[in-house]
Every structure is written in structure tokens, then in C-alpha cells.
Amino acid sequence: MTQDMPTPNGEAAVKVENLRKLFPVSKGMFRKATDFIHAIDDVSFEIKPGESLGLVGESGCGKTTTGRILVKLDEASEGSVGVRDQASGDLVDVTHIKSKSQRKEFRRNVQMIFQDPYESMNPRRTIFDTVAEPLMVQKIGSIPERERRVVELLNLVGLTPAESFLFRYPHELSGGQRQRVAIARALVMNPSFVVADEPTSMLDVSIRISIMRLMLELADDLGVTYLYITHDLAVARYMCNRIAVMYLGKIVEMAPTEELLQRPMHPYTRALLSAVPVPDPSYRRPEVQIKGGVTKAVNPPSECRFIERCPFVQDVCSSTDHPPLDDRGNDHQVACHLVADSGEWLGAPRAELDLRS
Amino acid sequence: MTDVRDTDMMGAEVLDESLWKIRMRLLWRSFKRNWALFSQSKMGVVGVVIVGFFGFLAILHPILMATAWKGQEAIYDPVIGADSVIVEKTVVTEVTDPSTEMSFTEAMITGEFFPEEGMIIEVPIAPAPPNAKHLLGTDPFGRDIFSQLMFGARAAFILGVIAATSAVVLATVVGSVAAYYGGWMDTWLMRQADLILLLPLLPLLIVIGSFWEIGLWQLGILIGILSGLGATAIILKSQALSVKVKPFNDAARVAGGGNRHIIVRHIIPNVLPLSFLFMMFEVTGAIFLEATLSFFGLLSIPMSWGIMINTSHTQGYTLFGLRAWWLLFPAGLAVTLFAAGFFLIGRAMDVVVNPRLRTR
Ligand SMILES: Nc1ncnc2c1ncn2[C@@H]1O[C@H](COP(=O)(O)OP(=O)(O)OP(=O)(O)O)[C@@H](O)[C@H]1O
Numbered sequence: 001m002t003q004d005m006p007t008p009n010g011e012a013a014v015k016v017e018n019l020r021k022l023f024p025v026s027k028g029m030f031r032k033a034t035d036f037i038h039a040i041d042d043v044s045f046e047i048k049p050g051e052s053l054g055l056v057g058e059s060g061c062g063k064t065t066t067g068r069i070l071v072k073l074d075e076a077s078e079g080s081v082g083v084r085d086q087a088s089g090d091l092v093d094v095t096h097i098k099s100k101s102q103r104k105e106f107r108r109n110v111q112m113i114f115q116d117p118y119e120s121m122n123p124r125r126t127i128f129d130t131v132a133e134p135l136m137v138q139k140i141g142s143i144p145e146r147e148r149r150v151v152e153l154l155n156l157v158g159l160t161p162a163e164s165f166l167f168r169y170p171h172e173l174s175g176g177q178r179q180r181v182a183i184a185r186a187l188v189m190n191p192s193f194v195v196a197d198e199p200t201s202m203l204d205v206s207i208r209i210s211i212m213r214l215m216l217e218l219a220d221d222l223g224v225t226y227l228y229i230t231h232d233l234a235v236a237r238y239m240c241n242r243i244a245v246m247y248l249g250k251i252v253e254m255a256p257t258e259e260l261l262q263r264p265m266h267p268y269t270r271a272l273l274s275a276v277p278v279p280d281p282s283y284r285r286p287e288v289q290i291k292g293g294v295t296k297a298v299n300p301p302s303e304c305r306f307i308e309r310c311p312f313v314q315d316v317c318s319s320t321d322h323p324p325l326d327d328r329g330n331d332h333q334v335a336c337h338l339v340a341d342s343g344e345w346l347g348a349p350r351a352e353l354d355l356r357s
Numbered sequence: 358m359t360d361v362r363d364t365d366m367m368g369a370e371v372l373d374e375s376l377w378k379i380r381m382r383l384l385w386r387s388f389k390r391n392w393a394l395f396s397q398s399k400m401g402v403v404g405v406v407i408v409g410f411f412g413f414l415a416i417l418h419p420i421l422m423a424t425a426w427k428g429q430e431a432i433y434d435p436v437i438g439a440d441s442v443i444v445e446k447t448v449v450t451e452v453t454d455p456s457t458e459m460s461f462t463e464a465m466i467t468g469e470f471f472p473e474e475g476m477i478i479e480v481p482i483a484p485a486p487p488n489a490k491h492l493l494g495t496d497p498f499g500r501d502i503f504s505q506l507m508f509g510a511r512a513a514f515i516l517g518v519i520a521a522t523s524a525v526v527l528a529t530v531v532g533s534v535a536a537y538y539g540g541w542m543d544t545w546l547m548r549q550a551d552l553i554l555l556l557p558l559l560p561l562l563i564v565i566g567s568f569w570e571i572g573l574w575q576l577g578i579l580i581g582i583l584s585g586l587g588a589t590a591i592i593l594k595s596q597a598l599s600v601k602v603k604p605f606n607d608a609a610r611v612a613g614g615g616n617r618h619i620i621v622r623h624i625i626p627n628v629l630p631l632s633f634l635f636m637m638f639e640v641t642g643a644i645f646l647e648a649t650l651s652f653f654g655l656l657s658i659p660m661s662w663g664i665m666i667n668t669s670h671t672q673g674y675t676l677f678g679l680r681a682w683w684l685l686f687p688a689g690l691a692v693t694l695f696a697a698g699f700f701l702i703g704r705a706m707d708v709v710v711n712p713r714l715r716t717r
Pocket residue numbers: 023024037039057058059060061062063064065066231296297
């Protein structure tokens with residue numbers, strides 16, 4: 001799978017450094033907030049041009065927040081987010097976009113596909129209005145030109161005959177058709193970078209695969225770079241060249257897809273993998289299991305974030321800060337005290353697990 | 358559904374047609390669909406019939422003045438017209454039926470200085486009961502009630518439209534802006550709304566009315582401002598809040614839309630159905646208020662249903678109840694029916710606007 005994808009090379013298309021996002025808790029009208037949810041805590045990653053990075057993790061770990069900051073729907077609390085500009089080739093810092101022309105250029109370049117195809121379209125606007133909205137607000141092309149462009153894109157995403165869809169309303173379309181419209185809208189400006197936030201999770205299983213295939217084809221044809229957010233490792237495996245596993249606002253493991261799936265190192269990743277159904281009977285399932293759900297990261301202590309649920313905890317885990325995300329060879333980065341620099345597992349043998357919640 | 362087939366047929370020629378034509382057709386289509394929903398409600402149809410009837414009356418007045426009553430303005434004008442209906446009365450010592458008999462004293466007052474028992478005297482009466490010349494009789498000044506009623510319908514429409522439109526336009530904008538921006542903007546607009554809600558509307562208008570002349574337009578705009586910045590703004594803001602959190606606003610922002618684009622194209626269109634609904638209720642409120650203020654004689658309006666009731670009252674007829682029923686009944690009934698008509702339309706529109714209320 002990963003093997004026949006073109007190896008992305010060159011400089012990063014997206015470069016996130018030390019990104020942090022704090023949400024104040026119970027913001028009273030006159031009181032300054034003292035408690036913060038650390039939705040994203042010191043996250044860094046790169047995406048190469050044409051590459052697709054999967055952001056995987058349980059609900060509430062900060063995936064959506066990361067995506068929203070990348071498309072400038074939310075402001076970062078700290079850190080920098082660089083997105084390479086298509087025209088000039090420069091890395092533009094999203095957190096420092098000030099001028100109107102910069103913002104306009106950025107909006108052309110970066111798009112987002114939302115999770116819910118039912119709510120991400122204004123029910124009172126036609127499909128044409130929805131898909132042409134970026135062209136309209138950025139005053140690109142005449143009306144006939146916009147019509148032609150929209151028809152072209154609807155054909156591209158498989159809504160044919162496109163003319164028959166132009167002046168329908170969202171409620172006259174099925175969920176899968178709507179998500180195709182959402183993809184058409186995201187691509188109408190020819191963006192170089194698209195954030196897709198669980199675009200198939202609300203869809204029927206039977207149409208999921210066709211939407212994913214469509215997104216892959218379009219990425220290939222148009223050279224789009226994706227940040228693909230999902231909680232499903234199987235989906236990430238199908239869609240992405242590289243996968244970053246997130247836990248409570250931290251990336252705990254990041255590696256090329258097959259590397260990550262074959263040699264998961266972080267206990268959390270191993271737990272996630274043991275939850276994925278595998279059709280291959282000869283495949284040996286990693287046996288780590290964890291219980292409980294993600295707890296909210298309100299003013300988290302400085303030690304390892306996973307400590308509460310980790311079955312392998314040792315003294316080092318509670319006496320030192322959260323481990324840094326370090327390379328263990330083969331472009332495989334892990335943030336765990338119990339993984340040696342060589343990638344070797346230093347913790348208790350997996351067979352003698354003490355399962356804790 | 359037939360709708361889908363409609364669009365399919367339309368699709369074939371979409372690109373040869375100008376955009377606004379297609380939009381007009383879409384508008385017409387959604388109007389037809391909404392009407393189909395609306396007309397399922399008996400209340401709504403009754404409301405439309407009532408309002409239609411008053412609309413007919415309002416239009417009928419200028420037509421009658423220009424045709425049947427042409428040259429008879431001195432008689433039929435709702436404000437300055439006057440007609441004395443002549444009735445023959447018999448002079449008796451003991452009056453049992455005041456409409457056909459009169460006492461000696463009364464006869465002397467009319468100018469007959471030497472009345473005799475059984476004498477028949479012609480006297481002009483006002484208010485006159487309904488007769489062929491005046492279908493609903495005349496008021497204490499001899500003015501035609503039917504003419505006043507029709508003229509009053511026009512006044513009611515003018516007032517209702519001005520008050521409702523200005524209130525709802527203001528409230529939609531204020532509500533959407535407060536909901537969208539939040540923060541100090543929201544605080545400012547909502548505290549202002551609270552303040553207006555705290556002001557007792559009627560005494561306030563009475564005070565204003567004693568300082569300035571309030572005509573129909575002024576009253577309409579005054580009601581519009583007070584309601585549009587007050588109660589209606591709060592209601593529409595809560596609707597705007599529920600629209601604001603929808604992801605399509607984020608999608609619009611990612612598309613490059615600014616605040617104004619999102620408010621105008623995404624928030625307001627989704628608040629508008631509720632705004633239309635409140636326009637109907639606004640008319641009801643405005644009509645009642647006008648009647649009340651006119652009853653106190655605080656408005657400088659030539660003629661309205663409220664003034665008709667006021668006239669009946671100030672001339673001392675209200676206490677006699679049914680004896681001069683044509684003074685009170687037509688105007689009172691008109692106010693009630695007119696307001697009820699719009700209220701019923703509003704209730705039926707609720708079903709169109711709130712899909713949750715639909716029975717099927
Ligand atoms: N606007 C906000 N205000 C306060 N807290 C927020 C806000 N948005 C997100 N959060 C918090 O930040 C954390 C991360 O949320 P986020 O939506 O990014 O999770 P997610 O990984 O996308 O989860 P899911 O898979 O359920 O979509 C959560 O604890 C959430 O409660």
C-alpha cells in the first residue's frame with residue numbers, strides 16, 4: 001500500500017512547531033480564568049508535499065482543534081504553523097497572517113472538509129451556491145465561469161450529470177452525495193493543502209470506501225497534501241502515508257503507516273491496534289489492552305500524559321516530565337520512557353501485563 | 358418527491374438560462390411548497406380569509422369615494438362628512454319608545470313651541486341606526502360608520518405593516534449581530550433590550566404622546582423601535598445563536614468569507630423564517646396598542662377603529678350598551694378580528710417554520 005505511493009520528497013508543505021492550544025475553563029465575566037484545558041500541548045510535525053498525514057486518537061484528544069488551527073478557524077495559543085504558499089513557494093506562518101491579501105492567499109491555498117455533511121452546508125443555499133462560495137467571496141471569475149468551474153468539479157467528484165445537481169438543496173441529497181459536494185467545495189480553489197476532519201465517519205459504511213477512494217484519486221491527480229483526521233486506524237491505513245497518534249493533546253507516536261502498524265512501540269498505539277479488527281487470521285495481534293476513556297486535560301501534571309492508563313508504568317514515568325518525541329530509526333518517532341533509542345522495548349514483558357484502568 | 362424531478366428537468370437547460378431566472382423559479386417553488394404546508398392548517402386559511410376581507414374593505418373605500426359616493430363627500434367622508442337622518446316622532450305625554458315618540462319638553466327644544474298630543478314632528482337624529490343610506494348607521498356627529506370602518510382598515514394595514522416591518526428588520530439585525538459577535542456587543546445590545554422591556558410600554562407612549570404629535574407613521578416606527586430593540590430582538594437572537602454554532606459558518610470562513618458575509622448570507626437567511634413569523638404577531642400587538650392609545654385620545658390620526666370606539670365613549674354612548682350598538686360593535690369587532698387574523702396566520706406559519714411541529 002504505502003510502497004506504491006510516490007515517496008514524498010523535498011521540503012515540508014506544512015510545518016507545525018511547538019503548537020499549543022489552551023481553552024480557559026469557566027470563563028466568568030469578571031474573573032480571569034485560572035484553569036485551562038490543554039487541548040494541544042507542544043505538538044510538532046511536518047507534512048511533505050503530496051503526502052497525507054493521518055492524525056489518529058480517541059475522542060477529545062485534540063485532533064479537531066489541531067485541524068482548526070491549521071486552517072485558521074482557531075488561533076494557536078503558542079507555537080508556529082507554517083503552510084507553504086502555492087504561488088510564491090514560501091512557508092507562511094498561519095499564526096502571523098495580518099494583511100488582507102495574505103489572508104486571501106491563505107484561504108485560496110488551504111481548505112477543510114468537515115465531519116458532518118448534514119450540518120456543514122447551509123440548508124437555504126443551493127449546491128451551486130455552496131460549491132461556488134469560495135469563488136464568490138474571493139471574487140474570482142464571472143458567473144458563467146463559476147458555473148463552468150462548479151460543473152467541472154461536480155463531474156470530478158462523481159456527481160453526474162452535474163447540471164442536475166446545481167440547483168438542488170442539500171436536503172435533496174444523500175449523505176454520500178453531500179460529502180462529495182463538500183469535497184468539490186474544498187477543491188474548487190485548487191488548494192495545495194486540505195484538512196479532512198473525519199470526512200467519512202458520519203457516512204454509511206457502504207459509501208465510506210467510495211468517498212475515501214475518491215479523495216485518494218483526487219489527491220493523486222491534483223497533488224493535494226492532506227491532514228487526515230480520524231479515530232479509526234484502519235481508515236488511516238487506507239488513506240495515509242504517515243500516521244501520528246495523539247493522546248491528550250500530545251503526539252505519542254509518529255511513523256510511516258506500515259512501519260507504525262508493523263512495529264508499534266508506544267503502549268497506547270499498541271492498545272489502539274488491538275482494537276482494530278483484522279481480517280488476516282495469521283496476523284498476530286498486539287496484546288495490550290487499556291481501559292477507561294480519555295480524561296480531560298485540565299491543568300495536567302508535567303509527567304507522562306498516559307501514566308494513568310499505562311499498564312507498564314515504572315518509577316521513571318512519574319519522576320520525570322512527559323517524554324519527548326524522539327526518533328527511534330526508520331523515521332519512527334515515539335514519546336515513551338520505556339522505548340530505547342534503538343526502538344527496543346524496555347518495559348515489562350507483554351505477557352505479564354497488569355491491566356489497569 | 359416531485360421536487361426532485363422538477364430540478365432534473367430544469368437542470369438540462371441550466372447553463373443557457375440566467376442565474377436570476379433560476380433563482381426566481383427556486384423561490385417560486387419553495388413558496389409553493391410552503392403554501393402547501395401552510396394551507397393544511399385550517400387556522401391559517403381562516404386567518405388569510407379574515408385578513409383578505411379587511412384588505413378588500415381597505416381597497417373598497419377609495420373606490421366607493423371615487424364612484425358611488427362621488428360628489429357626496431360632505432356626507433360620506435369618514436372624518437368631515439355629516440348627514441342628518443330625518444325621523445318622524447309622535448308627541449306623547451308618557452314616552453315609552455324613544456325612537457318613535459317624544460315628550461312635550463323635547464318637542465319644544467326642537468323648535469315646536471306649542472306641541473300637542475299626537476302631533477308628528479320631523480327630527481334629525483345622530484347617531485342614526487343602520488338604514489339604506491348608511492348601512493351601519495351614523496356616529497354621534499352624523500358620519501357614516503361603514504365609511505369609517507373601511508377607512509380604519511386602511512389605517513390598520515398601514516400601521517401594522519410599518520410597525521411589523523421596522524420591528525422585525527431591527528430585531529433580525531440586532532439579534533444576529535449580538536449572537537454572532539458576542540462579547541461586549543452582545544452585552545450592550547441585550548442590556549439595552551432589557552431596559553426597553555422594563556419600560557412600561559403604554560405609560561411611555563402616553564407620555565410621549567402628550568409631548569409630540571403621534572400619527573400613524575410615527576406610532577408604527579415607535580412600536581417598531583421599542584419592540585425591535587426589545588423583546589423581538591431577544592427572541593431572534595436566541596434563534597441566531599442556534600444558527601451561529603452550525604458548521605456551515607466555519608465552512609464559509611474557510612472559503613474566505615468575512616464576518617459580514619457570514620451574517621448576511623448564512624445567519625440572517627436562517628433567522629428570517631422566524632422573523633416573518635414574528636411580523637404576524639407584531640401586527641396583532643400594534644393594532645391593539647393603537648386602539649388603546651386612540652381610546653385615550655392620544656394619537657393624532659384622522660380616523661381609525663380606536664377613534665371610533667373613543668368617539669362612542671366620549672359622546673356618552675358606551676354605557677348604554679346595545680342601544681347604539683352600531684357605534685361600538687363594528688369597530689370593536691374589526692379590531693379583534695383583524696388582530697386575530699394575523700395571529701392565526703402566525704400560528705399556522707409556525708408549522709412551516711418549525712419542522713418539528715409538523716404532523717406528518
Ligand atoms: N471551543 C472550545 N472551548 C473549550 N474547550 C474546547 C473547545 N474546543 C475543544 N475543546 C476541548 O479540547 C479538547 C479537544 O477537543 P477536540 O474537538 O479537538 O477533540 P477531537 O480529538 O477532535 O475529538 P472527536 O474525536 O470527538 O472529534 C476536548 O477536551 C474539548 O473539550
